[in-house]
Amino acid sequence: MAKKVALLQGNDACAQGALYAGCNFFGGYPITPSTEVAEVLSIELPKRGGKFIQMEDEIAAMASIIGASLTGQKVLTATSGPGVSLKQELIGYACIAEVPCVIINVMRGGPSTGMPTGPGQSDVQQAKWGTHGDHPVIALVPASVQEIFSETVRAFNLAEKYRMPVQVLYDEIVGHMRERIEFPEPGELEVINRTEPTVSPEDYKPFDPSFGDVPPLAAFGSEYRFHVTGLNKAADGFPTTKANLVDDEQRRQIRKVDGAQPEIELNEEYLTEDAEVIIFAYGSTSRSARYAVNEMRKEGIKVGLFRPITLWPFPEKRIAELGKQAKAIVVAELNLGQMNLEVERVTKGSCEVPFLGRVDGEPINPGQIIDQVKEVK
Amino acid sequence: MAYDYEKHIRPGKLPHIWCPGCGHGIIMKGMIRAFEACGLEKNNTAIISGIGCASRMTGYMDYNTLHTAHGRAAAFATGVKMAKPEMDVIVVGGDGDGTAIGGNHFIHACRRNIDMTYVIMNNSIYGMTGGQFSPCTPTGALASTTVYGNPDPTFDIAKLAIGAGATFVARGTAFHAAQIEKLVAEGIRHKGLAVIEILDDCPTTYGRRNKFRSVIDMMKRLKEIAVPVAAAAKMTPEQLEGKVLTGVLHKEERPEYTEQYAQVISRAKGA
Structure with a gap:
């Protein structure tokens, strides 16, 4: 049977993925560039008997989903950088109280109001360190419309399985991009629900x-x-x-x-086997990086792409291995230096870690990446 | 025969943290009697609090209890009630928690008219942190951060709740213990957002600093300033100077939020 396909926006795919995962409660607050997630769910959830509530602020939205999750619902909120900053208080609450919930961060420029309609990848360290205290973190970084769907499903699975908040971060480009998506049939993707007690x-x-x-x-x-x-x-x-x-x-x-x-980590490697230079990129930047790899391979340059799909916990073991194999791991991201710190930390000086960052509201293009790779001696 | 509070209290969780002379225990007992009068089922009831002395009540009560973050109780409670409208949801907290850091959540819970009962214990101060002035500290009063006298005007919680759209608003005091039970029970039975403010000045961090000689003096003051609304109707403005109205201050019928959302669901399913 032919699969159901559609031309879909990233944020819409997020909402559809949430529904596939069994999400039945959304609490949110309007913020660009994530609002379409809320708009779609405000239409779709009540059709299924689910609940949508627009709260008075970002903190309240986070509070509402934690409250709803404690009654056994599968819960979601969606926001962007300024909203995530506000939500940090209660992301910490969900960590310590171990309440399953999924937080979508459609990343824009920052700090503060920044560039609401432009893309950014500058919230990736915030996802790890944003709330105070020590706590576990899971953050996923999809790079396509199809992957936003599947990673939203996986985010729910991980939240429910490990009883904790899970963040999905994708930049505005991926969030607002329209691409072909194949909808998985029910049962095709695994859907996990939390373990309930069996004791008296x-x-x-x-x-x-x-x-x-x-x-x-x-x-x-x-x-x-x-x-x-x-x-x-x-x-x-x-x-x-x-x-x-x-x-x-x-x-x-x-x-x-x-x-x-090992169970949470998910990476994609593209032509890394013999690579002397490896590009570390995620989200929309990884799409430019893939193009750059293909162009440079035509010239005979041994270059590959490492694309984390689970950003946190960080793929330490594999990056350490690649650091020993390659002369350099070029980190490209839409910020002024965040995940390169992590790559430097785990490679411990075994390779160079040149950095390519951009924060002017434009994407990193393949040409910039090619130039950076060619600078590696 | 003595009233049996024990069956509502979690075994081993007392003594509570409240100071000698604090009214919070009197209020908790009034709430317990109201729960029993309304026939609340423990498994079907959630009590949700913020941060502060009053908010510690959730740890003692043998119900589903959620001790949230400072000021956020009403927002967590809204999530619980929205997800499971069949549950009875009680919110408890103090004046600073509810009207300063939680002010936004408080007024929007009132506006939605979601069916919850919010008992707000107004002790006129931030007690747990050692007596800093709250939005309910009287102007001119002394607090650890207003040693030259409080320059801030004071919130009238009941007026705030009425203005924001709460459909049941009442006020009592820790001195009038029997009335607490009556007001909370009426709030629980009311369909919509019920706000019950109970005055119980903090003896430790407010009373001492503001020259109350004893807890008994503070309780006597509550007795003297409280005027039931019916009695107030017969009094002149001069006679009401310095008094505080108690009893049911406001009651109206307006569509309740989860019932409104149930209609959203039927319209969405019909579309």
């Missing part, structure tokens, strides 16, 4: 480590009653300042992602 309500502890690093999560309104707080807490969910209990909880939360990195 009297024995339920919302952060019980005896069930592994990701304890089952009950829903408000079910037969389980429990307490949720943003304070450091013990396994039973109640606040504690006992050093060993606080330490256990914090380390378990970090471990749940660190220990699962």
Whole structure:
């Protein structure tokens, strides 16, 4: 049977991916260039009995999805840099309280209001470090309309599986680009729901480590009653300042992602096998990089592309290996130097890490990347 | 026979953190009696709070409880209620939490008229952080950040709630313990956003600094300034000087938010 295909905008594909994943609650606040995600879901969710609410501000939107998730819903919000800055407070809350939720960041220029209609990739370190305190982070960076769909589905799966917020970051170019998309059939992509408790309500502890690093999560309104707080807490969910209990909880939360990195990590490598120079690029920049690789290969230059699809946790092991293989890893991104710091950190001086950045609201074009690669001695 | 509060309290979670003389415990007990009067089911009820002394109540109550971030309780609660309209949702917090950092969420919860009961304990100060002035600290009063007297005008929480569209607004005091139960119960039974402000000046960080000689003096003051709305109707403006109206201050019928959204769902499905 022929697949259902469409010419679709990236933000629309995000909304469709969310629906495919079983999203039934969206809380948002209007912001360019992400608003289409909200607009599509305001139409589609109520048709399915789901809920859409436009809240009074970005923080409230984040609060509403955490509240809804605690009642067992699969929840989403979508925003851009200024909104993500505001949401940081409650992204931290979702981390410590271990509440599954998906946050879409359609990246524009910054800081502050910046360039609302221009693309940026300058929120990628914010995704890792934006909220205070130590906490696990998962962030995905799709580069095409098709991939926005599938990565939104994967974001829900990871959020539900690891009981935590998952961020999907794509720049305005990918968000507003229209491309052909093939819709997966129901069942074609895996859809994961959170693990619910099976113990008796009297024995339920919302952060019980005896069930592994990701304890089952009950829903408000079910037969389980429990307490949720943003304070450091013990396994039973109640606040504690006992050093060993606080330490256990914090380390378990970090471990749940660190220990699962092979499962969470997703990269694409293009002609890296014999590459002497590797371009590290993600999102729209990786599309220019692929074009640049093809052009330079025609000239016989041994160059390849490493494209992270999971940006956080960072693909440390593979980048370290590539750093030993290649003379240089050229990092190209729409900021003034963010992921190059991570590449430098993990390659430990084994190769050069030339940087190509751009923040003028224009995309990095293949010619710029070719020039940068050709400068490598 | 003594009233049995224990069955609403989580075993092992008391004693509470509140200071001797604090009214929050009186308010919690009034709320418990109201819950029982309204027949709230523990599994079907969520109590949601922000940050501050009053907001610590959620840790003690044997319900679904959500102790959120400073000021955000109403927004979290809106998500819970919107997702599961069949649940009873109670919001608790203090004056700083609800009307300063949470002011935006407070007024928009009122505007939506979403069916929740918001009990706001007005102790006239930021207590937990040691007595800084809040939007409800009287002008001229002393706080740790207004040692020369508070220059700020004061919010009237009830007027704020009415202006923002809350359809049930009431005020009581920690002195009038029996009335707390009555007002909270009426708020729970009301369809829409109910705001119940309970005055209970903080003895530790407000009272001491503002020359109240004892908690008993502070309680006596609550008794003296409170005037039931019916009685106030017969009083002159001069007689009402320095008084505070108590009882049900405002009640109206207006479409409730989750019911309105249920209609959105039927229109979307019909389209």
